[in-house]
Amino acid sequence: MTTLALVVGHSEEIAPGIRELSFSRTDGGVLPAHPAGSHVVVDCGEGRRNAYSLTNPGADPREYRIAVLHKSDGAGGSGHMHSLRVGDTVTVSRPRSAFAPVSTARRHLLVAGGIGITPMLAHARDAVRWGRDVDLIYVHRPGSEAFSDELAALLGDRLAETTDEDEFGRLLDKALTGQPIGTHLYVCGPGPLLDRVLADAAAAGWPPERLHLERFVPAALDPGREFVARLARSGRDVRVPSGRSLLDALHEAGVAVPNMCRQGVCGECKVPVLAGTPLHRDEFLADDERGAAVMCCVSRSKTETLEIDL
Amino acid sequence: MGSAHTSVPRWPTSDPGLDRTGRSYAILSFGPDARPTAEGWHRQVVELGRPVWARHGGSADEVLAELAERVEAARVGWRLMLAGPQADVLAARAVATSGGLLDAEITLLVTDDRHRRVWCSHCDTTTLAEVATGDVTGCSGCGRSLLVHHHVSRRNAAYLGFMVDAETIDGEAV
Numbered sequence: 001m002t003t004l005a006l007v008v009g010h011s012e013e014i015a016p017g018i019r020e021l022s023f024s025r026t027d028g029g030v031l032p033a034h035p036a037g038s039h040v041v042v043d044c045g046e047g048r049r050n051a052y053s054l055t056n057p058g059a060d061p062r063e064y065r066i067a068v069l070h071k072s073d074g075a076g077g078s079g080h081m082h083s084l085r086v087g088d089t090v091t092v093s094r095p096r097s098a099f100a101p102v103s104t105a106r107r108h109l110l111v112a113g114g115i116g117i118t119p120m121l122a123h124a125r126d127a128v129r130w131g132r133d134v135d136l137i138y139v140h141r142p143g144s145e146a147f148s149d150e151l152a153a154l155l156g157d158r159l160a161e162t163t164d165e166d167e168f169g170r171l172l173d174k175a176l177t178g179q180p181i182g183t184h185l186y187v188c189g190p191g192p193l194l195d196r197v198l199a200d201a202a203a204a205g206w207p208p209e210r211l212h213l214e215r216f217v218p219a220a221l222d223p224g225r226e227f228v229a230r231l232a233r234s235g236r237d238v239r240v241p242s243g244r245s246l247l248d249a250l251h252e253a254g255v256a257v258p259n260m261c262r263q264g265v266c267g268e269c270k271v272p273v274l275a276g277t278p279l280h281r282d283e284f285l286a287d288d289e290r291g292a293a294v295m296c297c298v299s300r301s302k303t304e305t306l307e308i309d310l
Numbered sequence: 311m312g313s314a315h316t317s318v319p320r321w322p323t324s325d326p327g328l329d330r331t332g333r334s335y336a337i338l339s340f341g342p343d344a345r346p347t348a349e350g351w352h353r354q355v356v357e358l359g360r361p362v363w364a365r366h367g368g369s370a371d372e373v374l375a376e377l378a379e380r381v382e383a384a385r386v387g388w389r390l391m392l393a394g395p396q397a398d399v400l401a402a403r404a405v406a407t408s409g410g411l412l413d414a415e416i417t418l419l420v421t422d423d424r425h426r427r428v429w430c431s432h433c434d435t436t437t438l439a440e441v442a443t444g445d446v447t448g449c450s451g452c453g454r455s456l457l458v459h460h461h462v463s464r465r466n467a468a469y470l471g472f473m474v475d476a477e478t479i480d481g482e483a484v
C-alpha cells in the first residue's frame with residue numbers, strides 16, 4: 001500500500017458539524033489523478049482509518065478536498081478530522097475509484113442524503129464540465145445544506161433539494177419513473193436512504209446493473225458465527241471466533257494481509273477463496289467477484305470452513 | 311463491455327419465462343414458431359396489469375423501425391422480450407442495445423438457430439443463409455465464398471464472414 005504524506009491547506013466548517021478539508025503536497029506538486037466519485041482513506045489517529053470521497057476535480061489535482069461530518073458519539077475518527085488545522089500533516093492513501101460515472105450512460109441520476117453529497121458534488125462538477133446529462137436529488141436536514149449554493153449555480157433546475165421526507169419520496173418517485181432508457185443511478189448517503197432508494201428503484205423496474213451505490217457509514221456488523229479459515233498453501237486451519245474479524249484472526253496466526261480501511265470499502269484486504277461460501281459484508285467487491293474472493297476485514301463465512309489462497 | 315465483437319453466447323432455445331421485474335414491456339415475435347410463447351408472455355403481462363406493446367409477425371424491417379422509435383422513447387423499467395429465429399431476434403437485440411438497453415433488460419427465445427446473418431467483411435453486405443459457424447456460404451453482395459466465424463458483432467447483429475482463401479495459408483485453414 002502506498003500512502004501520501006500531505007499537509008492540510010484548508011480547514012473550514014462549511015455547515016453545522018461539517019468541515020471541509022484540503023490536503024496538498026508540501027512542495028505544492030501534482031497529486032495522483034482520479035475519476036469523479038473516487039475516495040481516499042485517511043489516517044484518523046488511534047489506528048482508525050476512514051474513507052472519504054474526493055470533491056475536487058480529478059485531473060492533475062494539486063489538492064484533495066473532502067468534507068467530514070462530525071459524529072456526535074465521538075467514535076470513528078471524525079473528531080480527529082475536525083481538529084485538523086492548516087499546516088497539520090496527514091497520511092492519505094492514493095485515490096481509489098469504485099464509484100465512477102458509467103461511460104456508456106445516456107443520463108446520470110444522482111441521489112444524495114446528507115454528507116453523501118460529497119461524491120455527488122464531484123460527479124456533478126465532472127458532468128457539467130464534460131457536458132453529460134445529469135440530475136441531482138439532494139435531501140438533508142434543515143440548516144445543514146453543505147454545498148447547496150454551489151450545486152444550485154452548477155445545476156440550476158436539474159437540482160432538486162429538500163429537507164422534507166415526503167417531498168423526497170415524491171421527487172424520487174417521479175425521477176425513477178421518468179428516466180430515459182440508458183440512465184444510470186448513483187446514490188450515496190446513510191444506510192436507510194440507500195435501502196429505500198434501492199427498493200424503490202427495483203419496484204420501478206430498474207435492474208441492478210443501472211444502480212450504483214456508495215455506502216460510507218458501514219452497517220453495524222454483528223459478531224457473526226465462528227468458522228475455520230483453511231490456508232491452502234500451508235494447510236493450516238485458523239479458528240475465527242465470533243466477534244473477531246478474519247483479518248485479525250489471520251494476523252494473530254502470523255499471516256499478514258494488507259489492509260487500510262477495515263470497513264470493507266477500500267479493497268486492500270481482498271483474499272482469493274478456493275472453497276466454501278463467503279458471507280459478504282463489504283461494499284467493495286462487484287457481484288461477479290463474490291464467488292472467488294472475500295474482503296477479510298469485514299466478511300465471514302457461511303460454511304463452517306472457508307478455504308482461502310494464503 | 312462495449313466492444314463491438316463478442317464471442318458467441320448461447321441463446322436460449324426454450325422459454326426462459328417472463329421477467330417479472332419490469333414496469334412496462336415490449337414483446338416481439340417473428341415467425342409462427344415463436345408466436346405461442348410470445349402470446350403467453352403477453353397474457354402474463356396483462357395479468358400483472360402492466361403496460362405492454364406487442365407485435366407478432368409482420369414485416370421484420372417495419373417492426374425493427376418501430377422498435378427503434380419505442381426504444382428512443384422508453385423509460386428505465388422497460389423490458390424487451392423477443393422470440394423468433396436467431397437472425398431476427400439478434401437484429402432486434404442490436405437495435406435495442408444500440409439504443410441503450412442492457413442485456414439484463416432483454417429476454418430472448420431463439421426458435422430457429424439454423425439461419426444466420428453473415429456480414430461480409432469485404433463488401434459490407436449482410437446475407438441471410440442457412441449455415442453453421444465454421445462452414446462456408448456465398449456473399450449475396452460480392453459473391454465471395456465466406457467462412458462463417460464464431461463471432462457475432464453486436465453492432466450489426468451478424469456473424470463475421472471472411473473470404474475462404476484469405477484464411478488459407480499453404481492450403482490449411484487457420
Ligand code: FES
Nearest residue numbers: 260262264267297
Ligand atoms: S481493509 Fe479495506 S476493504 Fe478490507
